Amino acid sequence: MRYWLMKSEPEAFSIDDLMKMENQTDHWDGIRNYQARNFMRDDMRVGDKILFYHSNCEEPGVVGIAEVASEAYPDFTAFKSDSKYYDPKSTEEKPRWFMVDVKFVEKFKESVSLKKIKTIPELSDMKLVQKGNRLSIMTVEKNEFDIIVNLAKTGE
DNA sequence: GCCAACGTTGGC
């Protein structure tokens, strides 16, 4: 099993929004970066665990856990000319963009802020804290995943 | 709102 971190702007789609979806599951649309797409299309498997990260907000950080709930399939928002994710270069015959379904697992009582993560030496190799990394989907090591979950539960 | 970092586009 692999571990991931996926960023979302809470104003656009928060973990609370995911919780409220039918089956607490939604498709992760709008990814328009090749590296992030390749992660979803080539590497994600049903059951992989995801750190749900809120970006571009008051307190950026990991707010809970989700899991991959489907294999990748074409991101249909790219086909719709009225969608903000419309991309005329992606067609139903030759889709350029993909997405997976993501299912809610849990919301942390205490989220683990980016600020906090930066103070933990064992987390200093996370791609999240490396300079200039703007990827919205990234891999996470198992021990990093465990440390963050533990931080959420115990504060340590 | 600023701005650094980075990805993408497109002219040549």
Next chain:
DNA sequence: GCCAACGTTGGC
């Protein structure tokens, strides 16, 4: 294939 211009991300 280079690289300048431009757009986006995301922390602060």
